[in-house]
Every structure is written in C-alpha cells, then in structure tokens.
Amino acid sequence: MRYAIETKDLNISYGDNRVIKGVNIEIPQKAVFALMGPSGCGKSTMLRSFNRILELNKDAKVDGEVRVFGQNIYSQNVNPMNVRREVGMVFQYPNPFPHLSIYENVAIGLKLNRLIRSKDELDERIRWSLEKAGLWGEIKDRLRDYPSDLSGGQKQRLVIARALAMKPKILLMDEPTANIDPTGTRKVEDLIFELKKEYTIVLVTHSPSQAARISDHVGFLYVGDLIEVGETKKIFESPESELTERYLTGELV
Amino acid sequence: MWAFNLRGVKDLVFLSTIAVLTALAILPLLHIIYMVFSNGIGAIMDTGPIFITGTLGEGGIGPAIVGTLMLTFLSSLIGIPIAFAVGIYAYEYPDSKIGKATTTLLQIMLEFPTVLVGLFVMQVLVIPMGSYSAIAGAFALAIIMMPYVAVYTKESMSQIPFTFREAAFSLGTKRFRALFQVLAPIAKRGILTGVLISMAKVAGETAPLLFTVGGLYQTYPDGLDSPIGAIPLLIYTLVQSPNPADHAMAWGAALVLLVIFLGAFIPIRMSLKEVKL
Numbered sequence: 149m150r151y152a153i154e155t156k157d158l159n160i161s162y163g164d165n166r167v168i169k170g171v172n173i174e175i176p177q178k179a180v181f182a183l184m185g186p187s188g189c190g191k192s193t194m195l196r197s198f199n200r201i202l203e204l205n206k207d208a209k210v211d212g213e214v215r216v217f218g219q220n221i222y223s224q225n226v227n228p229m230n231v232r233r234e235v236g237m238v239f240q241y242p243n244p245f246p247h248l249s250i251y252e253n254v255a256i257g258l259k260l261n262r263l264i265r266s267k268d269e270l271d272e273r274i275r276w277s278l279e280k281a282g283l284w285g286e287i288k289d290r291l292r293d294y295p296s297d298l299s300g301g302q303k304q305r306l307v308i309a310r311a312l313a314m315k316p317k318i319l320l321m322d323e324p325t326a327n328i329d330p331t332g333t334r335k336v337e338d339l340i341f342e343l344k345k346e347y348t349i350v351l352v353t354h355s356p357s358q359a360a361r362i363s364d365h366v367g368f369l370y371v372g373d374l375i376e377v378g379e380t381k382k383i384f385e386s387p388e389s390e391l392t393e394r395y396l397t398g399e400l401v
Numbered sequence: 402m403w404a405f406n407l408r409g410v411k412d413l414v415f416l417s418t419i420a421v422l423t424a425l426a427i428l429p430l431l432h433i434i435y436m437v438f439s440n441g442i443g444a445i446m447d448t449g450p451i452f453i454t455g456t457l458g459e460g461g462i463g464p465a466i467v468g469t470l471m472l473t474f475l476s477s478l479i480g481i482p483i484a485f486a487v488g489i490y491a492y493e494y495p496d497s498k499i500g501k502a503t504t505t506l507l508q509i510m511l512e513f514p515t516v517l518v519g520l521f522v523m524q525v526l527v528i529p530m531g532s533y534s535a536i537a538g539a540f541a542l543a544i545i546m547m548p549y550v551a552v553y554t555k556e557s558m559s560q561i562p563f564t565f566r567e568a569a570f571s572l573g574t575k576r577f578r579a580l581f582q583v584l585a586p587i588a589k590r591g592i593l594t595g596v597l598i599s600m601a602k603v604a605g606e607t608a609p610l611l612f613t614v615g616g617l618y619q620t621y622p623d624g625l626d627s628p629i630g631a632i633p634l635l636i637y638t639l640v641q642s643p644n645p646a647d648h649a650m651a652w653g654a655a656l657v658l659l660v661i662f663l664g665a666f667i668p669i670r671m672s673l674k675e676v677k678l
Binding site for chain 1: 496562563564565566567568569570571572573574575578579582583586587589
C-alpha cells in the first residue's frame with residue numbers, strides 16, 4: 149500500500165532547540181489520521197512540515213524526508229508552491245481573509261494561481277466547494293457578504309471550502325475546532341467524517357476524545373518523539389506504552 | 402469607606418489632569434485654525450472669486466493653487482509606487498542586509514532636514530537643467546514623502562496576524578502575489594493613511610521648493626521643465642514683503658491651503674473602511 153504521507157527520520161529544530169526528533173510515520177490514504185499530544189509537543193510544527201508552510205518561520209530547520217505520495221517534498225527539484233496546492237491547510241484560528249467576500253475567499257486560490265478559465269467555471273467550482281464543505285445551504289444568498297458576520301464554525305467551514313477549491317488530495321488541519329463553540333465543533337467533525345471518503349486528512353488535536361471520535365489512525369507525540377502509532381481503536385483500547393496510557397487517562401497534560 | 406473615597410478622588414484627579422493636558426495639546430492647533438480662518442476669510446471676501454482663479458497681478462493666487470496640485474500629484478506619481486515597494490520589501494525581508502539598511506535609512510529620512518533635500522535636488526537637477534522646474538520640485542517632494550509611505554506600509558503589514566500569512570501561502574501562491582494581492586489589501590487602511598499623510602505633508606512643504614521650483618505667480622505654469630509656484634512658497638514670499646496688503650493675501654492663501662488639506666484629508670480618511678479581523 150502506498151501511503152499519502154511518509155516521513156523518514158524527520159528532524160525539525162528551531163535554532164538549537166530540537167522539537168521533532170527522528171520521527172518515522174506512515175499516513176494511509178483516504179482516512180483521518182490524528183496527531184495527538186499535549187501542548188508544545190511539536191505536533192503543529194510537524195504538521196507544517198507536510199506542506200512546507202513551516203518555511204515561513206525562518207528559524208525552523210527540517211532534516212530528513214517527507215514523502216507525499218512517494219515523492220520527497222524536500223528534494224532539490226520540488227517547488228513548495230506545487231506541494232501546497234496538493235496539500236491544503238486549515239488552521240487553529242478560523243482565518244477567512246477579512247477583506248474578501250465569502251465568494252472571493254473561496255475563489256482567491258484559483259484566481260492567484262490562474263487555475264480557472266471562465267467565470268462560469270469559477271461559479272461552478274465555488275458552489276461545488278461550498279457544498280462539499282456543507283456550507284452552501286446556509287450562505288448561498290450571502291456570497292457577497294464579508295465573513296466577519298459568520299459564526300466561528302461557519303468561518304472554519306469556509307476555510308475548508310477555500311482549501312477544497314484547489315482540489316487538493318490531502319487536507320492538513322491544525323486543531324480546527326480549538327476556537328469554535330460545541331455546535332460548530334460538531335458540524336466540523338461531521339464534515340471531516342464526510343470528507344475522508346475522498347481525501348486524506350491529517351488532524352492535529354490536543355484532545356484525546358476528539359481523536360477517538362473522528363480518527364481512523366492516531367499517532368501520539370510527546371516532546372518531539374513519536375511514542376506510539378496505530379489504529380485508533382487499538383491504541384485507545386490497549387495502548388502499548390505506559391506514556392500513551394497516562395496521556396489517554398488525562399494524567400499527562 | 403475612607404479607602405473607597407481616596408480611590409475615587411485619585412481617579413478624579415487623574416482624569417482631570419489628563420483632560421487638561423489634552424486640551425493644552427489641542428489648543429494651539431485649534432487656535433491656528435481659528436486664526437487662519439478669521440484672518441483669511443476677509444482677504445478672500447475683499448477680492449472675490451478672482452482670489453482663487455486670478456494671477457498675482459489680478460490679486461489672485463490661481464497659479465500657486467495649480468502649482469501645489471501639480472507638484473503634489475507629480476511627487477506622488479514618482480514617490481508612492483517606489484516607497485510602497487520599499488515598504489513591502491522591508492516587511493518581507495527584515496533580517497536581510499538590505500532590509501535592515503532600508504529600515505535604518507527610512508528612519509533617518511523621516512527626520513532629514515527638508516532644506517537639505519532642496520539643496521541636493523538643486524545640485525543634481527536644477528543646475529544641470531539650467532532652470533528651475535516643476536519636475537525638480539516634484540523630485541524633491543518625492544524624496545520627502547517616500548519614507549512616510551514606506552514606513553506606514555511596513556508597519557501596517559507587520560500588524561497583519563501571522564495566520565493570514567500562513568493562509569495566503571498555504572494556497573500555493575507565489576510570494577509576490579501573496580504579498581501584493583492578499584496581504585497588502587488587508588493592510589489597506591494603514592497604507593493609505595500613510596499615503597495621505599505624506600501627500601498632506603508635501604502639499605504644505607516650503608523648504609524643499611526654495612531652490613527648485615522658482616516660483617511662478619503672474620502666469621499659469623506651462624510645462625514640467627519650466628518654473629512653477631506653490632501656495633506655501635507664495636505665503637513665505639508674501640510675508641517677507643513690508644506691504645500689509647501682501648500680508649492679507651498671505652492669510653487668504655493660508656486659508657486656501659488649509660481648506661485643500663482638510664477637504665481632501667477628512668473625506669478620504671473617513672471613507673477608508675477598516676478591515677474587520
């Protein structure tokens with residue numbers, strides 16, 4: 149089986165501070181993979197190495213390989229922009245662009261990358277993306293409004309639609325429900341469940357219960373080390389490592 | 402009970418001190434505006450519409466108004482695009498050698514004596530061209546406005562939350578497009594404020610024009626390579642005259658300058674929408 153993402157001896161450091169220590173991980177296709185661990189364990193950093201967005205942080209240094217569908221994205225001839233088009237991202241803080249309308253927010257990636265030929269094609273793609281993100285019904289009459297009036301959950305689904313419009317194969321989600329209310333959280337989680345039929349989703353969460361609810365596979369990261377990885381059911385029922393068990397029972401925070 | 406009262410008294414003393422200091426700071430400004438209006442309105446009323454449209458010989462300041470508008474427009478045309486690009490560069494590469502040097506240079510230029518800019522432009526443009534000119538004045542004003550635009554651009558860009566930067570780049574966008582088509586529009590209000598302040602500043606400048614534009618008040622300007630006038634420069638010239646009629650005219654010109662400034666600045670500033678984050 150070919151994996152969506154594989155890392156080989158992945159090391160990430162900020163200056164002298166090593167935050168990811170020789171991680172080897174295999175993320176299967178078309179499933180939800182949850183990276184869980186306490187705050188500051190390096191999970192967001194690791195997630196950001198999967199689409200090279202980590203490069204925006206000038207102190208971060210990546211060693212080792214990250215293979216996306218077999219291709220090492222850190223090899224010399226790879227353009228990070230192409231990686232980012234294939235690997236979409238959703239963030240901890242719902243961040244639709246505040247100066248663009250709902251419509252423009254979904255269209256911006258396509259427009260900037262000149263990926264669309266006609267207005268009709270664009271309208272079509274925007275409707276498709278918003279439908280996929282489960283948002284079309286709620287906002288189809290408000291496409292020209294600005295996102296500031298949307299609820300947190302709606303904003304986050306708008307960001308998901310913005311990523312989906314680029315037709316990525318993988319979606320990275322960095323604690324996508326950390327800043328939204330319980331109703332919004334449920335809708336986003338339902339959406340993730342729906343999306344995994346077609347996309348590989350890598351989700352960072354600090355909540356073991358969320359990982360248990362929506363993931364198929366889970367990796368437990370603790371202070372930069374990958375302690376345990378496997379099927380969610382198996383890890384939650386019979387963790388092999390004592391650290392994992394302590395984390396799942398809420399002793400490690 | 403006693404402790405509570407003491408706190409209340411302290412609060413009151415603090416608030417009233419702040420109020421008095423604020424009033425002291427604003428008072429001179431209001432006084433200037435009042436003086437300009439009360440002295441200027443008479444001069445304009447006495448002459449009538451000719452004051453705005455006529456040449457100096459006819460008792461008007463028309464050529465100076467046209468000159469100020471032309472100089473402001475031309476210097477903006479030269480200065481703003483360059484300064485905007487410099488500001489974006491300084492924001493994007495703050496740690497590079499050129500980025501650091503640019504930031505330092507901009508801070509020096511902000512406070513650079515404007516009369517020296519005039520002298521410099523005289524050396525490099527006026528003397529080789531053999532004549533005062535609108536283009537020399539515009540060039541001098543452009544040098545003065547650029548640091549404002551660049552610093553405001555850089556600062557407004559720096560205030561954009563990092564998450565929007567990540568979002569822009571996560572769409573696979575080229576750096577150039579992410580900066581100019583996504584991030585700069587988010588910082589639009591701050592950047593345009595810098596542009597307006599810089600335009601207001603150069604519209605009111607006198608020193609850089611002393612050795613560059615020549616001054617032209619008896620006829621309307623007829624080209625970019627020939628002399629031109631400006632309201633502040635005209636005021637400076639008129640005030641030096643011993644004739645009280647010239648002083649009255651200077652007040653009138655000052656009022657026109659103030660009206661142009663407030664008339665342009667306030668509506669634009671108020672129409673700029675804040676981007677709600």
